Amino acid sequence: MYRKSLLSLTLVICLFFGFAAGELTARAAPEVEEEKVLTIAIHADIHSLDPAAYSHRMTEGVIKTMYDGLTGWGKDMSIQPEIAYEWYFVDDLTAEYKLRDNVTFHNGEPLTAEDVKFSFERVINNDICGAACPRKGLTGTITSVTCEDDYTVRFHLSKPWPILFKMLSHQQIIPKDYFEGLDPDPGKRCEKFAAAPVGAGPFKFVEYVPGTRLVLERYDGYYGDFPGNADKVVVLVMPDEASRVAALKAGNVDFIPEVSLDTALGLDGDSDVAVTTSVGTRGRMVEMNVTKPPFDNLYVRQAMNYCVDIQEIIDTLYGGRGTVFAGPLFDYEDSVDPKLVPYGYDPEKVKKLLTEAGYPDGFSLVVDAVPPHEDWATAVVGYLRECGIDAKLRMWEYKVIKPELLARNRTMFVRDWGSSALDPEGYLNRKLESGSNGNFSGYANKYFDQLLARGRSELDPEKRKKVYWEAQNIIYNEAPWIFGYSIDAAALYKPGLEGCLRHPIDYLNAHRITIP
Amino acid sequence: MTIPIMLGVAILVFTAMRFIPGDPVDVMYGESGFITEDQLERMRKELNLDKPFHVQLYLFLSGLVRGDLGISYTRHRPVWDLIKERLPATVELAFGAFIFGIIIAIPIGIVSAVKQYSTIDRTSMAAAFVGISIPGFILGLMLILIFSVTLKLLPTAGRIDPILGLRLKDITGLHILDSIITRNPRALLDSIKHLILPSIALGAVLAAIVARVLRSSMIEVLRADYITLARAKGLRGFIVVTKHALRNALIPTVTVVGIQIGVLLGGNMIIECVFAWPGMGRLAVDAIKESDYSVIQGVVMIYALTFVMANLLVDIIYTFLNPKIEL
Numbered sequence: 025m026y027r028k029s030l031l032s033l034t035l036v037i038c039l040f041f042g043f044a045a046g047e048l049t050a051r052a053a054p055e056v057e058e059e060k061v062l063t064i065a066i067h068a069d070i071h072s073l074d075p076a077a078y079s080h081r082m083t084e085g086v087i088k089t090m091y092d093g094l095t096g097w098g099k100d101m102s103i104q105p106e107i108a109y110e111w112y113f114v115d116d117l118t119a120e121y122k123l124r125d126n127v128t129f130h131n132g133e134p135l136t137a138e139d140v141k142f143s144f145e146r147v148i149n150n151d152i153c154g155a156a157c158p159r160k161g162l163t164g165t166i167t168s169v170t171c172e173d174d175y176t177v178r179f180h181l182s183k184p185w186p187i188l189f190k191m192l193s194h195q196q197i198i199p200k201d202y203f204e205g206l207d208p209d210p211g212k213r214c215e216k217f218a219a220a221p222v223g224a225g226p227f228k229f230v231e232y233v234p235g236t237r238l239v240l241e242r243y244d245g246y247y248g249d250f251p252g253n254a255d256k257v258v259v260l261v262m263p264d265e266a267s268r269v270a271a272l273k274a275g276n277v278d279f280i281p282e283v284s285l286d287t288a289l290g291l292d293g294d295s296d297v298a299v300t301t302s303v304g305t306r307g308r309m310v311e312m313n314v315t316k317p318p319f320d321n322l323y324v325r326q327a328m329n330y331c332v333d334i335q336e337i338i339d340t341l342y343g344g345r346g347t348v349f350a351g352p353l354f355d356y357e358d359s360v361d362p363k364l365v366p367y368g369y370d371p372e373k374v375k376k377l378l379t380e381a382g383y384p385d386g387f388s389l390v391v392d393a394v395p396p397h398e399d400w401a402t403a404v405v406g407y408l409r410e411c412g413i414d415a416k417l418r419m420w421e422y423k424v425i426k427p428e429l430l431a432r433n434r435t436m437f438v439r440d441w442g443s444s445a446l447d448p449e450g451y452l453n454r455k456l457e458s459g460s461n462g463n464f465s466g467y468a469n470k471y472f473d474q475l476l477a478r479g480r481s482e483l484d485p486e487k488r489k490k491v492y493w494e495a496q497n498i499i500y501n502e503a504p505w506i507f508g509y510s511i512d513a514a515a516l517y518k519p520g521l522e523g524c525l526r527h528p529i530d531y532l533n534a535h536r537i538t539i540p
Numbered sequence: 541m542t543i544p545i546m547l548g549v550a551i552l553v554f555t556a557m558r559f560i561p562g563d564p565v566d567v568m569y570g571e572s573g574f575i576t577e578d579q580l581e582r583m584r585k586e587l588n589l590d591k592p593f594h595v596q597l598y599l600f601l602s603g604l605v606r607g608d609l610g611i612s613y614t615r616h617r618p619v620w621d622l623i624k625e626r627l628p629a630t631v632e633l634a635f636g637a638f639i640f641g642i643i644i645a646i647p648i649g650i651v652s653a654v655k656q657y658s659t660i661d662r663t664s665m666a667a668a669f670v671g672i673s674i675p676g677f678i679l680g681l682m683l684i685l686i687f688s689v690t691l692k693l694l695p696t697a698g699r700i701d702p703i704l705g706l707r708l709k710d711i712t713g714l715h716i717l718d719s720i721i722t723r724n725p726r727a728l729l730d731s732i733k734h735l736i737l738p739s740i741a742l743g744a745v746l747a748a749i750v751a752r753v754l755r756s757s758m759i760e761v762l763r764a765d766y767i768t769l770a771r772a773k774g775l776r777g778f779i780v781v782t783k784h785a786l787r788n789a790l791i792p793t794v795t796v797v798g799i800q801i802g803v804l805l806g807g808n809m810i811i812e813c814v815f816a817w818p819g820m821g822r823l824a825v826d827a828i829k830e831s832d833y834s835v836i837q838g839v840v841m842i843y844a845l846t847f848v849m850a851n852l853l854v855d856i857i858y859t860f861l862n863p864k865i866e867l
Contacts, residue, residue, distance in 0.1 A: 061703065063702070065816075068826060068829075069822075069826060071614050071615055072615060072616060077616050079569055080614070150579070150582070152616075155586060155616060156579060156582045156583050156586060158569060158583075160575075160576075160579055161574035161575040161576055161579060162574050164574065191574070214616075215617070230706065231705075231706055233625075233705070233818065234622070234625050234626070234818070235625070235626060235629075235818035235819075235822055235823065235826075236629075236698065236699065236705075236816075236818040237698070237702050237705070239702055239706060256703075258702040258703070260697070260698060260702065260816065261816060261818070262697050262698075262816035263813045263816065263822065263825065263826075264677075264813045264814045264816070266681055266814075267680075267681070267684060267696060267697050267813075267814050267815065267816060270681070270684045270685065270688060270689050270696050271688075271696040271697055273689050274684075274688045274689045274692060274695075274696050275692070276688075276695055276696050276697070422567070423560065423561065423562035423564075423567045423831060424560075424561050424562065426561075426562050426566070426567065427561055427562055444574070445574070450574055461566065
């Protein structure tokens with residue numbers, strides 16, 4: 025009896041799948057998709073489709089496909105017009121944006137100054153349906169927003185804020201009337217908006233399956249340039265890099281906007297894959313604890329900079345695809361002092377400086393690092409040993425070591441740092457200002473802090489540049505870090521596609537991609 | 541026992557999370573060059589991190605009793621909602637892996653026991669050894685390379701083609717079942733195609749373990765007196781093996797399968813990442829990366845519940861296989 029039941033069940037399953045497969049083979053062939061679908065694979069799920077409810081760079085890159093801001097970031101990290109066509113400071117405490125009058129949201133409503141005011145007030149008031157807004161810090165000293173007319177918006181500041189135009193490029197605009205009409209209860213509107221988002225970007229929302237995919241379709245009423253030809257965009261979440269590459273090679277994916285440089289270099293010459301790169305936006309450095317021996321001694325810190333051959337590290341580990349820093353800043357930032365040159369590798373100077381510092385025979389040292397920096401941290405340790413320093417590498421989980429670093433219990437730390445402003449503000453203040461919680465070297469210099477404070481509020485670009493040049497020179501000479509480098513960022517795409525690029529802010533730029 | 545075990549797990553998980561050094565709000569948002577201390581303070585308050593440990597534990601447990609697992613720090617949504625979205629994918633994959641594992645393991649286990657030390661036996665057991673030893677992500681990538689990249693027979697990742705997915709009505713969240721209910725054969729075939737490789741990668745260990753256990757218990761049973769008696773009575777070999785031996789040999793096998801069901805549902809993080817399978821394993825990995833403690837707690841609770849329920853299921857099946865055993 026038992027055997028009979030088992031056999032019957034097996035038979036039913038076989039018949040069912042046989043039928044299904046037969047039916048499918050018969051039906052699958054004739055249906056041909058005429059629309060152009062662009063499939064993009066990203067490495068992590070997006071945090072929210074509400075542009076006020078995330079603090080995650082990749083989320084910004086993806087949702088920019090649906091939302092436009094007043095301005096956006098160009099591939100050369102310049103500010104590009106989007107909804108606004110003109111922007112300027114009216115006075116030290118007021119900035120004005122002129123809006124285009126032909127912008128509509130995906131629901132057909134025209135975009136006016138009221139929508140801009142509403143979108144920014146959600147962030148400035150630090151209230152997204154009762155919760156704190158994770159993007160509040162990106163609005164700096166803005167206290168209020170006013171509409172001068174239907175297409176003119178003013179931002180009022182408590183203090184001058186020179187990076188306002190850069191920072192506002194990170195915010196997106198949503199329709200006020202649509203949002204407020206979603207639910208009579210203001211506490212429920214955010215969730216409903218995130219489930220059915222409406223923006224004014226080149227693509228409109230179709231479907232989001234968390235952890236799986238975001239599907240968008242071309243918005244025919246888009247006001248801006250749309251040089252690409254994608255009718256639909258499918259953004260797939262694929263966390264494993266090898267799987268993303270396999271999907272591209274198998275033809276299941278068209279574009280991978282972010283991939284490690286190692287992988288990209290390994291695929292150079294592969295006919296199934298095209299590689300594109302851009303300059304990286306994260307600086308890598310070795311921070312030295314200046315509050316304790318041996319790095320409380322200036323000569324030792326300078327010696328460390330001569331001891332590590334950064335160019336050789338870039339050449340060996342990253343195929344030469346990177347840039348050595350002369351001081352703490354990226355060489356593409358407009359505030360970088362062009363007169364500074366990298367310390368360079370010079371073992372003779374190391375010996376001399378260590379002897380002058382009272383360490384002719386070197387010293388013992390544990391170098392701490394966090395993933396994914398093990399490879400170049402190992403190289404740093406190798407160089408230190410060559411300089412006569414008994415160095416060992418210890419890898420950590422970042423959240424475990426961070427309190428130790430802030431308590432100044434560690435000696436030397438290898439990691440990277442980035443800033444969404446692509447400006448000294450947000451980078452130097454976080455890493456080197458006295459008492460900042462990203463300042464792992466313990467560096468403290470009152471005059472340097474004053475310079476940062478001046479840079480934070482100086483609106484004249486030339487004067488501001490000079491302030492940061494002076495600040496950089498102080499750091500360059502006092503050397504609280506072994507000044508590092510940035511490696512290029514890479515993206516992969518199917519050969520034949522046009523317009524794919526590795527955007528510095530992770531924008532997908534799907535409306536600029538042409539599918540053959 | 542289920543309730544005390546779950547309570548113990550809840551307290552253990554909560555306590556362990558609080559012993560992790562560092563402030564989760566600082567780890568998540570403190571890196572921003574533009575976050576203020578006031579904002580960090582407000583977030584700590586919203587997440588109850590400003591309260592003493594025992595108050596936090598009380599709030600967590602009282603929420604748990606009401607089915608409230610808290611709010612995700614990074615996604616600003618209830619943890620239970622996130623888990624509900626991911627659970628069907630994990631269940632579907634576990635089911636696929638289970639079917640694959642059992643279909644492979646039972647015939648191999650029986651044949652290896654009956655033909656002990658034969659070429660089939662040695663080959664099968666060598667394959668089982670490889671199946672246990674090979675890491676899931678290696679097997680997964682090998683399968684992708686062979687069947688997707690080279691032969692282009694099966695998709696590399698995901699649960700369904702996105703365009704077909706758009707047209708598939710979500711009823712149960714289980715794509716195969718939804719395709720059958722809505723009579724959508726294209727979606728059904730596509731879902732099955734997507735399920736094959738991850739099921740093999742996840743089910744390989746189950747197949748290997750079950751085949752080995754079944755073989756050894758079958759060998760033991762086949763030496764028992766009542767089997768000799770059955771043979772002496774002139775019963776056919778097939779009947780002796782399937783009717784008399786297999787049923788008894790299945791008891792230790794069911795124990796192993798029960799534990800493995802827990803592993804299939806809770807140990808699939810790597811396979812879900814390799815195949816971009818949007819299940820709970822992926823949710824857990826993302827939460828760990830982003831230090832989203834409330835999601836980690838929630839997922840671990842569900843995993844614990846899965847193991848407890850799998851063990852309960854095993855006990856029930858015992859009584860079915862051997863009525864002498866009582867619950």
